[in-house]
Structures are given as C-alpha cells and as structure tokens.
Amino acid sequence: MQARYGSGKVVLMAVTFGVIMAVGCGHFLIPTAFRPVGSGDQIRHSEGTSMEVSDDGTIAWVQGRLEISVRAMTDAELNRQFPTFSEDGDGPSFELPTNVFTYGDWEDPRSKTSPSRFSVFKIAVKNYEYPKVKFDALTPFIEASNGRVYFPWGQYDFEEFFRRFPLAYNGLGYMRFRERLSLLKLGLYPDNDFCFSGQEFEGYIVFDKMHDDVEDIIFRIPTVGIRYDYRDEPLETVALAYKFERDLIKVRRRDQIAAAE
Secondary structure, three states, X not given: OHHHHHHHHHHHHHHHHHHHHHHHHOOEEEXXXXXXXXXXXXXXXXOOEEEEEOOOOEEXXXXXXXXXXXXXXXXXXXXXXXXXXXOOOOOOHHHOOOOOOOOOOOXXXXXXXXXXXXXXXXXXXXXXXOOEEEOOOOOOEEEEOXXXXXXXXXXXXXXXXXXXXXXXXXXXXXXXXXXXXXXXXXXXXXXXXXXXXXXXXXXXXXXXXXXXXXXXXXXXXXXXXXEEOOXXXXXXXXXXEEXXXXXXXXEOOHHHHHHHO
8 A cells, every 4th residue: 555655646746747847838939020031041043133132121033124022011011001991909890800911900808919810921023124924823832941831822712711700691791701802802912914014013922820930931932934935835934932030939928928029
C-alpha cells in the first residue's frame, strides 16, 4: 500500500507541475502589419529589371516602362477605402458593417480590437512598354517561411461565404449581400484581363487570414505574360516574387492585446 500511495503522489505532483508550466508558458501572438524587406534582400530577377521598395510599403518590379507592384493592405486602409460600409459596428446585427474585406469598426468584446477577416494585397500594373500584358488573378499564391501556403479567393468563394449571412427570406440581409458583391467588383483585381499599352490596372487579391505564427512571406505571381502572338498565346512570360515580413509580439493576457497592436 505504501508503494502505491507513493507512486500516486509522484504522479499527482508531476501532473500539477505540468499544469503550472503550461499555464505559465501560455501567451497570445500579436502580429504587426506586413512590411517589405529591403530592396537588397528582394529576390533577383532577370537582367534589365529591378525591385524598388517605396516608403508606403509598395514593392515594384520594373522592366523598362512596365511596372508590377504589390502592397500589403491594413484593415484601417481598407476601412478608409469604403468608409460608409465600415461603420455601425456597435449597432444591431442587421446594421453591422458590410465591408467585404474587413469587419469594419466592429470590435471583439474580449480583446477590444477589431480582428482581421482576410489578408489583402493590392496589385497595380502600369504598362507603357508592351502592347499588352496579363496575369490570371487566381494564380498568385503566398509561401510562408514556416511552410504554410495560401491561395487567393475567387468570386464564387466570396459568394458562397457571404450567402450564408442572410437568414430565410430576409430582404435586408439579401440587400447587404448584394452590396458586398458590388464592393467585390469595385475592389478585386480584374480577372484575367489584358492591360494594354498605356493602361494602368489595380485591385485587391484576397487570401485567408494568415495564421498568427506567420512572420516572413513571399508573394509569388508564377506567370505574367508580356509578349503575345496573334492568337493571344504568350510568347514570353516572367515569374515574380515579392518578400514581406512582420513582427510577432507575445502577450500573456487577453486584455493586453489592444495595447500590443
């Protein structure tokens, strides 16, 4: 009996110690906004091209007078882009913000912060070099340094996601659903359209919200057609890569999240 009692006591102490260690080591990861790494640390492409990093966080691949740039967007910027659709976060459920890219000014009552709905990147193409250039907006993807890979959302992904919000024959709910689809048409990068000489295209490419443990990423556009034949088949293509990073802040308590951001 003594041996059993002693053995049970040892097990109880081990479990108690493990629980204390687990509680003591617990923390929340609070990621900051993505920013570009320096131009010297960007991936080198072919001769005659350059990677330029601007103060506003834009990374631009430049070849002659063709420029293709990528910029990580913050929720605050997206709310300012669609201000009337980002308000009334404290109102009743049927009046909550309809910004399709963010939760607007709604705040999580536990953390006192507004969580991110998606990870959004702005793509801009300025073509003053070639007759026409094009890339499919559903082909870019993101590689994280910890092995995670993210793929973009298409129109049907958004429709399927937001269609569940209207309940039964809720006319107001379906009106808000149509508002969100209208915002998508305004905001998303044109899908597989040619950018002809003298034109400039821009728009958003949207991914799942990146996990909080993601720190360094590479935004890849695997195929950009820059020369085409008479059948609109690409004769010359380039693959582009843009490197971003962010900091991860550790806090112990949920009430410290707002201060960390």
